[in-house]
Amino acid sequence: MALDAATVATVLAPVLPAPVTVERMAPLTGGASAETWSVDVTDGAGTAHGLIVRRGSGVGGLGLDARMESLVQRAAFDAGVPVARVVATFDGGYVMERLPGEAIPRRVLRGPTAELAGDCAAALRRIHTVGTVPGLPRLPAPEQLALLESLHRSAGAPVPTFELGFRWLRAHLPPPGPVTLVHGDFRMGNFLVEAGRLVAVLDWELAHLGDPMEDVGWLCIQAWRFGGAGEVGGFGSREAFSAAYGLGIDPGRVRFWEVLGSLKWGVICQLQSGAHLRGEVRSVERAAIGRRVAEAELDLLLSLEGKDA
Template identity: 65%
Template sequence: MRCAPDAVARVLATAVPEPVTVDRLEPLTGGASADIWSVDATDGAGTAHALILRRGASRGDISFGIDPRLEPLVQRAAAGAAVPTADVLATFADDDALGTGYLMRRLPGETIPRKLFRDPAYAVALAALTGDCATALARVHEVPLDALPALPQLPAYEQLTFLESLHRSIGQPVPTFELGFAWLRERIPPPAPLRLVHGDFRTGNFLVDERGLVAVLDWELAHLGDPAEDIGWLCTRAWRFGGAGEVGGFGSRADFYAAYQRASGLPVDHDRVRFWEVFGSLKWGIICQLQAFAHLRGERPSVERAAIGRRVTEAELDLLLLTL
């Protein structure tokens, strides 16, 4: 969908002095769930604004995300609870020219894991990232529920049922996934007190500069649930990107758990985290499978989807290592 400068200027003018001039509008690489643009603009008072425009895109064959109208509301609530994240400046919904999304401040930093892990310029940041991310996650889980919009409540059994239905819809059973479903069904943890769950708290969604964590990105999978889900997802091997640390490729479990407990005052239940780590590996494997079949069936032909499909076997190995 085209992004018109005059439409962006019109939306921004609801938050800054008019008239607004859009000086630069450039598409950025985004995921399947969002269309992302870098925006430079000047308001009527002569103030320059460096912004990111994020709007909902077709979610295709994976329907995990919340209504895009809710994303900026969650992000604002998180910022109000001292979670490091970009300030939301303006929102728009069902706009004829732009669709639904929001404008937020553009912050400096890097998200690409291979750059963070390989560039010596980020050595100090990597050393600080365990504590930074643990503190940020503790703050996510402390966001007052009454500050949030109406988010879905997603207990473990409901997510497992949904994930299984997605896998069955493909029509090609994977024996290792069947083992994973059986293992998880036998170990569903008792309900935990509801807290805000980011839903995709992982390396790749962290904006990092040379000193450490700048912002937590991508709130489209936010929901209410078990906070251990976020920890298990961060520990899932797929999000280590070749890094040595069991937590996001950069940290140790012991250090992260200790830092999270200090910041949150909540104990880390290792069994709960293991359940969600197994769940995360299975979820990622099924996402890879969905991507592959969207390509193979001609629904959304894409070399990238085909390549992601080959990673099903990685998820299978992770499941076996975690459960056997």
């Protein structure tokens, strides 16, 4: 189904006063796996609405379909997580409110960030206490590791550094622990920030049930610091984040997930660029992401040594 003004108006007809008029549609950049549009509409009562239309899913079997993603986002909203309210769903996508703020990491890091670690930790604490969402997959560490290795093999381009990472991870699998809702992509770039405060957590396509320390480790990997000095997202210290999180952070489990996160980002880069090279999705952005495999290799080696770049 083509995403055009008529389609958007049809999707919104059951939830807004008729007639719904689409005033503007603009594609948004920054997401390499999902199609995202900023849309302005006016309903039959003359009220203007700023909305986001999102459709598509993750890459290589890593992401939820749009219906499941919208259900998770609704559950998070109902639990008080800072997230946009879902307005409507349709075949292959959903519509949410458009919130103010900046998501581009380097712009966020140029502004005030003193409160951001506390805000993100509080949001993550709420996410990890949402509870289960029917139909959401459970992805413990062994299954994630096996899936990641399978996806890497499917790329058809062996990377010796990745092989070293897989070996280390197999030898350091953490014992079973708490299982919670995991955002799966909790990082800079998926935070909407205004005046140094967290407005919303974006992009729930990688949500699943699993180890809550996965989200903490992912936030801490080098790829998501964007030149910032803080070990947590480029903006905060581990100590400040842990204190604000308040549910207890296991450094050993976090390290495992940091190593896996660095490797996972490298494999995702492979998959993104592979889709472009095979002609499945023609995208300059995906082609450019392929060049970041080398960066992921360096980050992986440093994380294996317990070092930061």
